[in-house]
Amino acid sequence: MAESFDPRVFLAAERSLLAWNRTCLAMMGFGFVIERFGLLLRLMMPPSAQAVSHGASFWIGLALVLFSAVLAVLSTRAFHAVVAEIPLRDRPSSRFASLALIANLGVAVAGVILAGYLALAAFTPAVSAAAQP
Numbered sequence: 001m002a003e004s005f006d007p008r009v010f011l012a013a014e015r016s017l018l019a020w021n022r023t024c025l026a027m028m029g030f031g032f033v034i035e036r037f038g039l040l041l042r043l044m045m046p047p048s049a050q051a052v053s054h055g056a057s058f059w060i061g062l063a064l065v066l067f068s069a070v071l072a073v074l075s076t077r078a079f080h081a082v083v084a085e086i087p088l089r090d091r092p093s094s095r096f097a098s099l100a101l102i103a104n105l106g107v108a109v110a111g112v113i114l115a116g117y118l119a120l121a122a123f124t125p126a127v128s129a130a131a132q133p
Contacts, residue, residue, distance in 0.1 A: 007090055013082040014100050020075035021104045028068040028111050035061025035118055062118055069111025076104045 038057030079101065083091065091097065 007092065010083065010086055010091055010097075013079055014097075017075060017079040017100045017104055021072065021100070021107055024068045024072040024075070024104075024107050024111070027071070028065050028107070028114065031061045031064030031068060032114065032118070033061070034064060037061075058118075058122055062115055065111055065115045065118065069108045069115065072104050072108035072111065076101060076108070079104070 034057050038055045038061070041055070041057070
């Protein structure tokens with residue numbers, strides 16, 4: 001007798017993927033806040049004490065954003081592995097069945113873009129308002 005899958009297995013896997021999606025978004029936001037906190041600290045320092053180097057908050061925040069992007073990809077792969085074990089007849093036939101997968105990959109892409117932006121902004125010399133014509 002063939003083994004029959006419960007359709008709730010797919011829905012549980014999808015809920016788990018969406019929970020990972022929220023976790024990745026929260027960690028990415030927290031990484032952004034940590035990275036920008038270093039900028040706030042540099043702005044509050046007296047001009048004579050400001051250093052050009054990047055402190056620990058920059059590296060920790062950037063690492064957290066990148067880690068979140070990697071975690072989003074890994075959770076997407078785990079979801080895909082679970083869904084691959086479910087027979088086609090037991091998967092939802094809705095056209096919206098893969099939206100969670102697309103959303104999670106979108107979070108991963110957004111994390112990579114955010115990390116690139118933070119790194120680019122940190123290592124690009126700022127133009128002061130006094131130097132502009």
